[in-house]
Amino acid sequence: AQKVTQAQTEISVVEKEDVTLDCVYETRDTTYYLFWYKQPPSGELVFLIRRNSFDEQNEISGRYSWNFQKSTSSFNFTITASQVVDSAVYFCALSEEDTPLVFGKGTRLSVIA
């Protein structure tokens, strides 16, 4: 069965600090897909990234970067030089072929000015 664990419930950092959000997943499939979503106070989930199980290349998008390691079943998300606008709840999610997204419990990030 699919499972996503985000062990960090809440993180608080000072603006301009770097912060890493952890995500550990479980799946029996060799083909699967990992996602990160951001949920600001307004409520909607904003798509950040999708990574498939055959692509372990790390990705960088501006201040955001993702580290995918199949050996440890982890898909961690790092925000460099955090800003107040990064404050939100971040969700890691997993899907296998033709299955809906299974989400972790989320990590609430607070960036303090």
Next chain:
Amino acid sequence: KAGVTQTPRYLIKTRGQQVTLSCSPISGHRSVSWYQQTPGQGLQFLFEYFSETQRNKGNFPGRFSGRQFSNSRSEMNVSTLELGDSALYLCASSLEGTGPNTEAFFGQGTRLTVV
């Protein structure tokens, strides 16, 4: 391009009543999925509709039902409301489904409070 629209945004209902929530997906998207978000259980999948057919279903009681119309708009119905149904209900729209090949775009949700 208009995003995913969910109506109403807020709703207060009494135990035992029923409620219908609406979701208009992004134009051209044929898949609509529904999720329930609560502080205790997090985000849980309810069901997915694709071209008017239910394609996937989560582990929720039969009081939760849905449908999709020919224009891809979807409605979700909860009958005999219980206090535990209080939650944020999120709708996700995608081209082909909430599987791996497409990203899902979410609406702002309907916050349902059952009193």
